[in-house]
Amino acid sequence: MTYSPAHTSPVSARASALSGNSLTELLVLARAGGAIDLAVGTPGYPDISGGMIAEASGAMLAGHNQYEHPAGESLLRQRIADMLGDGADPQTEITVTAGATEALYVALIASVDPDDEVVLLSPGYEQITAAVGLVGARPRFVPLHAPDWRYDPADLAAAFTPRTRAIVLNTPSNPTGRVLSRAELEEIAKLCEHWDVTVICDEVYRDFAFDGNRHVSITDVPGLAERGIVVGSLSKSHAISGWRLGFLRADPERTAALRRVHELTTNGTAAPLQVAAGRAALTSGLAVVTREMSRRRDVAQEIFSRLGMTFSPVEGGCFLFADISLLTEGRQDCGAFVRDLLERSGVLIVPGSPFFSDPAAGAQYVRIAFNRRIETLREAERRIVGV
Known part of the structure; x- marks a missing residue:
């Protein structure tokens, strides 16, 4: 008797369903051609602190080159708690992760089971949708409505069912730039x-x-604070995306579960970099960085409105989410527009379709990263509009 397995592919159904990063092909083309990258969120601004670099080198020379405590280096956890300012106990409520990406997966794995439902807002960061699928949960999307990207309360209420186990939020939002209000x-x-x-x-x-x-954390809102998990990172605010220093903030019971999952996934991130970040003044200069990021937002809005794009003013974050319909008049979708702009001007931006649960709904939108040097934004302007 011959046994015939039920599966026909060596790849799991969950992995087969993944589409990968929609930017990869475009980034390869852009970098080969010397394009200006306004696509990915990797910071061109702010500059990394020279002091943090010196601390990292010093930590390596001092021997911090082996495993750190899986929950994170103790001083760094204290610094993160101080930065959050919500009274979190660094011993029982803060966990250092390998970037916000791992933090998101750990939070989902610790909170939902396969076939549970997770409420998501659309458009939203495409990696969140992928993460929900990869852990085996089912997304239930709540549409956000242009131009100000707000949900209809009736749609939000209808998305919750007895099978709903979690909702994933992102504020300030990637890609829309919305900051969720306290009332929301x-x-x-x-x-x-x-x-x-x-x-x-x-x-x-x-x-x-x-x-x-004003950014309102879920830890500031009764009803969310006691049932919430905050995903955070130092990548954008401190320009150390390559250091992979993210974190989770949750109540002690959830944190215990988060740490068990974290230990079985990465077991930690680079020890000398944790030590270096822990010795840094994480809140120093952030007000200046925010003011300068706002200035870059203004420059980006000026440049791309001159090109003919329309958008609501960005309330927060580092992305401009723009409507290109006046430019294309229905002749191109966002993917064709982005490729045409890249070929014509050597400036790379991101198609909006992957951020929507229904890609067709995003055919007239693009995302533009403005966390760049002013000189980079002005060079993009020169290439695009010829000034």
Whole structure:
């Protein structure tokens, strides 16, 4: 009797369903041709602190080259707790991760089981949707409506069901630039309390809120604070994306579960870099960085509005989410527009379709990163509009 396995592929169904990063092919073309990259969020601004680099070198020379405590170097956890300023206990409520990407996966694995439902806002960061799929959960999308990218409360309420286990938020938002208001978070809190749902909030861009908009953390909102997991990172605010220093902030019970998952995934990130970041003044100069990021936002809006794009003013983050329909008049979708712009001017931006649950709904949008040197933005302007 011959046994015939039921599966026909060596690749899991979850892995087969992954589309990969939509930027990869474009980035290869752009870098080969010397294009200006306004696509990825890797910081061109701010500059990394020379002191942090010196501390990293010193930490290596001092012998911090082996495994660190899986939960994270103790001083760095204290610095993160101080930076958050919400009273988190660094011993029981802060976990250092290998970037915000690992933090997101750890949070999802620790919070949901296969076939559980997770509420997501659309458009939203495409990696969040991919992460939900990879852990075997089912996304339930709530549409955000242009031009100000707000949800309809009825749509939000309808997305919650008895199978809902979590909602994933991102504020300030990648890609839309929206900063969720306290009123919106309180509305979400009521639903999370009613359905007993965990809220996972990506607050990576918490330091970049503009024009009087204030970032409100889920830890500041009753109903979310006691059921929330904050995903954070030093990558954008401190320009150390290659150091892979992210973190999770949650109550002690959730943190214990998060740490168990974290230990079985990466078991930690680079010890000397944790030591270096722990010795740095993480809050020093952030007000200046925020002001300068706002100035870069203004320059980017000026440049791309002159080109003919339209958008709502960016409330926070480091991306401009622009409508290109006046430029294309239906003749091109965003993918063709981005390729044409790259070939014509040597400037790379991102198609908007991958950020939507229905890619067709994003055909008229593009995302532009403005966390760059002013000189880089002005060179992009020269190439695009010839000034």
